[in-house]
Amino acid sequence: MPTTTDAPKVFISYSWNPPQHKERVIELAKRLSNDGVHVILDVWDLAPGQDKHSFMEQTVTNPDIKKVLLICNKSYKDKADGRQGGVGTESLIMSKEVYAKADQTKFIPLVFEADEQGEPCVPTFIHSRIFFDLRETEEYEDNYEQLIRNIFDKPIHARPPLGMRPSYLEVETPSTLPTAHRVAAIKRAFLDERRNAPLLVKQYYNAFLEALKGFEPQPEEFTADNFIELTLNKIEQSKPLRDDFVLFLDTYLDTAPEFDQEALQDFLAELVLYLNAKAIQGFNQDRINSLQFDYLRFFVYELFLYFIAILLKREKFQILAGILNDSFVVIQEQERADARVEDFRVFSSYNATLNKHQNEKFKMNRVSVVGDNINKRASNRYTFDELKQADIILHHLSELEGFIPLASSRRLWRPETAAYNTYTLPIFAKMVSLRYFDKIKVLFNVQTKEELVNLIRTIESDHHVQLWHRSDYYMNREIPLLSRAIDLDKIATLK
Incomplete structure (x- = not known):
């Protein structure tokens, strides 16, 4: 009183x-x-x-x-x-x-x-x-x-506390991009339970692909003297589009009552077709005509890392497993009857402009110029450590026999960000929890702890896997073996 x-x-x-x-x-x-x-x-x-x-x-x-x-x-x-x-x-x-x-x-x-x-x-x-x-x-x-x-200054309708400004304001999306303002419309549609919300998501995917195609260079632009600079400029110009997609995915996961896995996989399939047609088919790392789409190689690699980091952070393991298990059919233009099947590893391909030509021309002596750029460009929404963790986890998942459709080819996911020392993988460390293991086991395509332990030990006994982990590509910075990243004896021991 x-x-x-x-x-x-x-x-x-x-x-x-x-x-x-x-x-x-x-x-x-x-x-x-x-x-x-x-x-x-x-x-x-x-x-x-x-x-x-x-x-x-x-x-x-x-x-x-x-x-x-x-x-x-x-x-x-x-x-x-x-x-x-x-x-x-x-x-x-x-x-x-x-x-x-x-x-x-x-x-x-x-x-x-x-x-x-x-x-x-x-x-x-x-x-x-x-x-x-x-x-x-x-x-x-x-x-x-x-x-x-x-x-007493205690009104019924008190002013609410000042919150953070909307995250979409942090994304510098030029109004000329086809994706401009679409995320806000998608958010309103889901919050208002409008029937056209799923359609707006599909329209966003289409608009995103159109926006990405808008960065295509003219062949005459690239010369032996300027192709490195032009590639770096294209990479920088496409950053707002990357940030817009990150915002879109965050918003979609926050507001949609159900996630349309099929629509996402259709979008990724179209992205793979575009990537193959422009940056992979007939690639030669020493030909300027091949290098003019190295900005696209970088873009899709970085975008996929953000995509994986978002799903891992939100523990959307079912969605992630569906994407990693998906296959993408690619038909060569000159041999349309001869189809090729790709999986998620198609998003990781060697970037000669950055890792070779820029590195050598400027005597940078960097382990991975691609990794350096991803580190430098990390957004405010997801840290470089989160991207690096996603990168290394993708590498480990590409090792697992039977999980990846094309695992026998031994074309492993190349984790460019692993050029930076990695001491722990928090997501794997949390597998000591039985509840967490029950959620994440879908990524390894196993049902029990024993299945996972046997799978890891079988993989690590493989000669090719051992050679990869001793490779001098990362200047003796070893990517930790799964048996080191995961304490096999402690998996699912805490309830």
Whole structure:
């Protein structure tokens, strides 16, 4: 219960006429006091012999007085407007305060009476002020509560705390991109449960592919003298599109009641077809014509890392397993009858412009210039460590016999970011939890801990896998074997 020293102080200005009105004012003052308000009232605080005008002036202008409650009835209005008696004196003092400080909320009219036309009896100098209606009506209790809340600064409709600005504002998506503003529309559609929301998602995929095609260079642009610079420029120009896709996927996962796996896989299939037609088919790392789409190689590799990092962080392992198990049919343009089947490893291919030509021309002596760029370009939404973890996990999953359709070819996922030392993989470390293992085991295509342990030991006994992990490609920075990244003895031991 507040004391008189910490309770909010209010001064009540009122007319003594008629007598029953004065009694109502005193009853209000008593109730306010019972509710923790320190009320200054003449009948309680004006001592005999004290100058009442001085008392009123000191009270009204006292900064310790939080509120001045003006009890408005017909008598109070008439005396204030006519500057009569004590009310007239108070109104003169208060009007100076009100007009001098037009934005202040210290003076609050409380309406006790209306005139013959039903209009509140409020003095002219505060006529435009918002008032509390305390006439004896059914709304009295609600209005009294609002008054108390006002005095204690506890409104019913309080201003909500200031949050973070919308994440889509962080994405610098040029308005000329076909994807511009589509994410916000998708979010609204799912939140409003509109039937066209899934269609908007498919339209986004199509718009994204069109936007990506918009970065295609003209063959005559690339020369032996400028192809490195132009590749780097294309990579930088495509960054807003990457960030827009990250925002799209985050928004989609946040708002959609169901995730359309088939639509996503169709989108990735189209992306693979475009990648193959432009950057893979007939590739020669020493021909300028082949190198002009190395920006695309970089883009899809980086984009796929973000895609995997998002799903891993959100523990969307079922969606992720579906993508990693998917096959993409690619038909060679010159041999349309001869189809080739690819899997997720198609998104990881050697980038000669960065890792070879730029590295050699500028004597950079870098393990992976691609990895350097991914590190430098890491977004605010997902860290480089999260991308690196996704990269190495993709490498390990590409090792697993029977999991990947083309595992026998031994074309492993090349984790460019592994050029940076990796000491732990948090996602694998969490597999000590039985609950977590039951969720993530779908990635390894196993049902039990024993199946996974046997699978890992079989894979690591393979001569080709051992050679990869001892490769000097990463200058002796070994990618940790799965048996080191995962403590096999502790898998699913904690409930």
